[in-house]
Amino acid sequence: MSRPYAKLPGWIDYGLIPLINLVVAFLVAGLVVLVVGESPIQAAVLMIRGAFGYAEGVGFTLYYATNFMFTGLAVAVAFHGGLFNIGGEGQAYVGGLGVAAVALSLGAILPWWLNLPLAIVLSFAFGALWALIPAYLQARRGSHIVITTIMFNFIAAALMVYLLVGVLKPVGSMAPETRTFDIGGQLPKLKGLFHLLGFNLGGAPLNVSIFVALVAAVLVWLLIWHTRLGYEIRTLGFSPRAARYAGMSETRVIIVTMMISGGLAGLMALNVVMGDQYRLGIDFPQGAGFVGIAVALMGRGHPAGIIPAAILFGMLYQGGAELSFDMPAISRDMIVIIQGLVILFAGALENMFRPAIGAAYQRVRFRASEPTGAPVKEAR
Amino acid sequence: MAEPAIELIGIDKSFGVVRANRSIDLRVERGTIHGIVGENGAGKSTLMSIIYGFYQADSGEIRVGGKKVEIADPNAAITHGIGMVHQHFMLVHNLTVVENVMLGAERSPLLGSGIAKVRAELKRLETDHGLEVDPDAIIEDLSVGRQQRVEILKALYRGADILILDEPTGVLTPSEADHLFAVLKQLRDEGKTIILITHKLREIMAITDTVSVMRQGEMVATRPTAETSVGELAELMVGRRVLLTVEKGQAAPGGPTLSVTNLTVKDSRGVTMVDDVSFTVRAGEIVGIAGVAGNGQSELLEALSGIRSATRGELVLCGREIDPVAENDPAEIRRIGCAHVPEDRHHMGLVLPFEENENAILGYHDDPRFNKGWLLDRDAMRRDARSKIEAYDIRPDNCRLKTVNFSGGNQQKIVLAREMERDPDLLLIGQPTRGVDVGAIEFIHKRIVAMRDAGKAVLLVSVELDEIRALSDRILVMFAGKIVGERGPGASEGELGLLMAGVDGTEAAA
Numbered sequence: 012m013s014r015p016y017a018k019l020p021g022w023i024d025y026g027l028i029p030l031i032n033l034v035v036a037f038l039v040a041g042l043v044v045l046v047v048g049e050s051p052i053q054a055a056v057l058m059i060r061g062a063f064g065y066a067e068g069v070g071f072t073l074y075y076a077t078n079f080m081f082t083g084l085a086v087a088v089a090f091h092g093g094l095f096n097i098g099g100e101g102q103a104y105v106g107g108l109g110v111a112a113v114a115l116s117l118g119a120i121l122p123w124w125l126n127l128p129l130a131i132v133l134s135f136a137f138g139a140l141w142a143l144i145p146a147y148l149q150a151r152r153g154s155h156i157v158i159t160t161i162m163f164n165f166i167a168a169a170l171m172v173y174l175l176v177g178v179l180k181p182v183g184s185m186a187p188e189t190r191t192f193d194i195g196g197q198l199p200k201l202k203g204l205f206h207l208l209g210f211n212l213g214g215a216p217l218n219v220s221i222f223v224a225l226v227a228a229v230l231v232w233l234l235i236w237h238t239r240l241g242y243e244i245r246t247l248g249f250s251p252r253a254a255r256y257a258g259m260s261e262t263r264v265i266i267v268t269m270m271i272s273g274g275l276a277g278l279m280a281l282n283v284v285m286g287d288q289y290r291l292g293i294d295f296p297q298g299a300g301f302v303g304i305a306v307a308l309m310g311r312g313h314p315a316g317i318i319p320a321a322i323l324f325g326m327l328y329q330g331g332a333e334l335s336f337d338m339p340a341i342s343r344d345m346i347v348i349i350q351g352l353v354i355l356f357a358g359a360l361e362n363m364f365r366p367a368i369g370a371a372y373q374r375v376r377f378r379a380s381e382p383t384g385a386p387v388k389e390a391r
Numbered sequence: 392m393a394e395p396a397i398e399l400i401g402i403d404k405s406f407g408v409v410r411a412n413r414s415i416d417l418r419v420e421r422g423t424i425h426g427i428v429g430e431n432g433a434g435k436s437t438l439m440s441i442i443y444g445f446y447q448a449d450s451g452e453i454r455v456g457g458k459k460v461e462i463a464d465p466n467a468a469i470t471h472g473i474g475m476v477h478q479h480f481m482l483v484h485n486l487t488v489v490e491n492v493m494l495g496a497e498r499s500p501l502l503g504s505g506i507a508k509v510r511a512e513l514k515r516l517e518t519d520h521g522l523e524v525d526p527d528a529i530i531e532d533l534s535v536g537r538q539q540r541v542e543i544l545k546a547l548y549r550g551a552d553i554l555i556l557d558e559p560t561g562v563l564t565p566s567e568a569d570h571l572f573a574v575l576k577q578l579r580d581e582g583k584t585i586i587l588i589t590h591k592l593r594e595i596m597a598i599t600d601t602v603s604v605m606r607q608g609e610m611v612a613t614r615p616t617a618e619t620s621v622g623e624l625a626e627l628m629v630g631r632r633v634l635l636t637v638e639k640g641q642a643a644p645g646g647p648t649l650s651v652t653n654l655t656v657k658d659s660r661g662v663t664m665v666d667d668v669s670f671t672v673r674a675g676e677i678v679g680i681a682g683v684a685g686n687g688q689s690e691l692l693e694a695l696s697g698i699r700s701a702t703r704g705e706l707v708l709c710g711r712e713i714d715p716v717a718e719n720d721p722a723e724i725r726r727i728g729c730a731h732v733p734e735d736r737h738h739m740g741l742v743l744p745f746e747e748n749e750n751a752i753l754g755y756h757d758d759p760r761f762n763k764g765w766l767l768d769r770d771a772m773r774r775d776a777r778s779k780i781e782a783y784d785i786r787p788d789n790c791r792l793k794t795v796n797f798s799g800g801n802q803q804k805i806v807l808a809r810e811m812e813r814d815p816d817l818l819l820i821g822q823p824t825r826g827v828d829v830g831a832i833e834f835i836h837k838r839i840v841a842m843r844d845a846g847k848a849v850l851l852v853s854v855e856l857d858e859i860r861a862l863s864d865r866i867l868v869m870f871a872g873k874i875v876g877e878r879g880p881g882a883s884e885g886e887l888g889l890l891m892a893g894v895d896g897t898e899a900a901a
Contacts, residue, residue: 233766237766237767237769238765238766238767239756239757239762239765239767241767242749242756242767243756245742245745246742246745246753249742249743249744249745250738250739250742250743252735252738252739253738253739253740253741253742253753255698255721255739256696256698256721256731256733256739256740256753256754257721257722257753257754257756258697258720258721258722258723258724258725258754259722260720373405
């Protein structure tokens with residue numbers, strides 16, 4: 012007995028199906044807009060214009076997309092190893108400590124381009140360490156990674172409140188955040204670069220972290236598909252028994268995979284803490300760790316899919332903010348609904364239309380090949 | 392002529408580009424046992440799934456008792472008196488026999504009346520057909536043969552007149568299989584119609600009245616069993632002549648390559664699966680381990696290959712002492728010279744979503760040949776995969792194709808190529824031809840004998856007694872974790888069958 016539906020060509024699998032899912036998500040979102048008495052078309056125009064219609068909007072969109080690239084890559088790496096890392100939020104949050112440690116101590120001494128590599132190393136290390144404990148518990152004690160990483164999000168939140176209210180807060184300040192970093196602890200914005208190209212980014216917080224994110228995407232691609240470790244990660248992800256058979260240490264692969272995943276999530280802190288806010292504040296990840304799950308799902312765990320998925324979600328964030336500003340009937344919560352619909356259709360229900368699309372494709376193909384009378388042979 | 396029990400006319404079924412069934416015609420007479428044989432992927436299971444309503448045919452019609460019927464789902468099949476016994480039993484392990492038979496036919500939210508009815512009905516079936524089984528036994532306490540009987544009872548309870556059995560003897564001892572055949576013959580004599588799907592030609596010859604052969608989605612022949620032979624059926628299945636016996640010369644064993652002393656292995660629940668086992672495998676011989684599945688063979692192989700820790704015992708492999716109690720690294724055992732073709736090809740020997748060339752290095756991915764510094768050397772992997780594809784005639788010859796798209800026989804060849812081409816001193820090989828088509832079986836058997844003739848030690852585990860007898864130079868029989876006997880290659884099937892069932896052969900013979 013064979014597979015329920017045959018393999019489809021790449022352009023359908025990775026292009027057409029996600030597109031149809033997305034269109035359906037927006038159609039349903041349009042119905043929601045219609046119910047609250049606004050024009051869906053106008054809302055869509057406002058949203059897209061808000062995200063891509065002018066340079067500053069693009070700057071914001073890409074700034075948000077940078078966050079989602081980091082967290083999306085983080086979730087994807089763990090996912091290849093069969094591990095569902097829900098803890099990106101907490102790992103990013105704790106990663107902020109690594110960034111702050113560099114920026115607070117060396118911000119007045121070293122220029123940003125020397126602090127950046129240090130901050131990369133430390134934020135990665137802090138995120139990785141935050142993932143280490145759940146990883147160890149999974150590998151050695153069998154505690155389910157989903158449960159422990161969720162719990163570690165709460166622990167991270169509590170820890171950070173403690174640190175920001177007590178230890179890290181400057182004396183005399185009322186705000187639960189660190190002091191503003193010195194100039195060496197601030198990553199340059201890309202305003203100047205875009206200005207050379209004739210665009211005015213205005214106040215958009217887009218900064219050099221996006222290049223770090225793009226490099227990270229390439230490195231993740233190399234890691235997963237072109238290194239021995241990536242081979243082991245994928246083997247474990249698909250079949251723990253095959254990994255055992257091949258002599259791979261499950262404990263080692265789980266721990267290393269989760270640490271890389273946590274590290275990538277930790278890098279997200281660069282963009283927000285060092286690239287925009289210039290201080291470590293309460294709850295700066297703002298849910299990006301969770302959006303990373305949707306981004307990774309939609310991007311099919313491949314960096315080439317994660318980058319556009321991250322930009323899409325950046326658009327939803329930025330365009331959604333503009334939309335709720337311009338259409339008072341559409342509240343912030345409505346934007347969350349639209350984002351939720353995209354996650355639902357593009358992530359959770361990604362296979363809903365596949366059988367129908369596959370059947371339609373076969374029909375078209377059969378009609379094309381029938382006149383020759385050649386029976387199509389099974390690929391075996 | 393009387394109306395046939397079931398008749399298929401022009402059944403077509405495609406899965407995407409794969410045409411699993413092509414204009415199949417089949418006529419099964421009432422009160423007969425009708426065998427359907429074919430290689431894996433020939434479309435037997437698809438055809439039966441159409442009859443049982445799991446799939447809908449793209450075109451064609453099904454007639455039951457002469458009337459055209461639509462079978463939209465298994466419930467419709469049951470309504471038309473069609474019952475199915477699956478290869479993998481569909482029983483709830485922690486429920487009793489009565490509860491399992493009742494499942495899906497409870498009739499009311501309160502179970503009382505349903506249970507009483509099932510009990511009465513089981514009693515009647517027992518007296519009518521001699522299918523006795525304790526109605527209050529928990530399924531997991533029953534032997535596999537008994538569990539299968541419960542499956543048959545389930546179908547009969549639902550009023551099945553036509554009984555489809557999918558590879559029913561795969562999990563049975565020879566004597567359990569004989570019991571089953573006796574039951575099937577009796578059911579036939581009482582007017583039931585039985586469709587038997589199998590790849591074991593000897594069973595077809597032993598029990599069926601008529602046999603149909605499928606090949607590549609087509610029904611190529613239907614014969615009265617009395618007028619055909621195993622040779623003809625094999626030829627029809629494969630489309631060419633096949634050698635059914637393995638040609639091999641006398642073994643010339645050398646010194647011991649593997650010595651196992653007092654090995655005891657427990658499974659994760661703490662149940663002793665291998666119980667104080669000692670044996671040796673010498674260079675240049677094939678030692679076969681016969682036994683019904685689940686008598687410790689799997690755990691033995693896993694302990695020998697370092698996948699599972701033993702609780703006690705000693706191992707000497709290629710002159711090196713290995714502590715089987717310690718947590719061993721299978722990669723290390725492999726380096727010493729022990730290759731392992733695992734029983735569970737799909738979850739252990741291969742990673743099905745991987746490309747073929749990725750699977751061709753599984754377990755050897757640390758080899759410098761496949762690595763360039765930090766990166767895997769993709770070119771070297773593909774070159775290596777292509778040469779193995781050629782040497783083992785793996786089809787299709789595309790090392791970039793996902794492994795899941797290869798047929799069972801070709802998947803097994805991928806594993807064999809990987810493990811044999813390393814020129815190991817010891818080859819552990821479990822179920823080498825499970826789910827493998829007849830043509831590939833011949834090839835695999837030749838390769839195993841060639842390994843032996845090259846002076847390698849081979850430990851063969853198989854539940855196919857024919858395979859064990861054809862290949863082995865010595866046969867060990869495992870029962871309940873112990874080695875209960877050693878026989879030469881000339882041992883009769885009956886003798887081995889008794890040992891496999893836990894009956895001491897010498898006593899029985901005496």
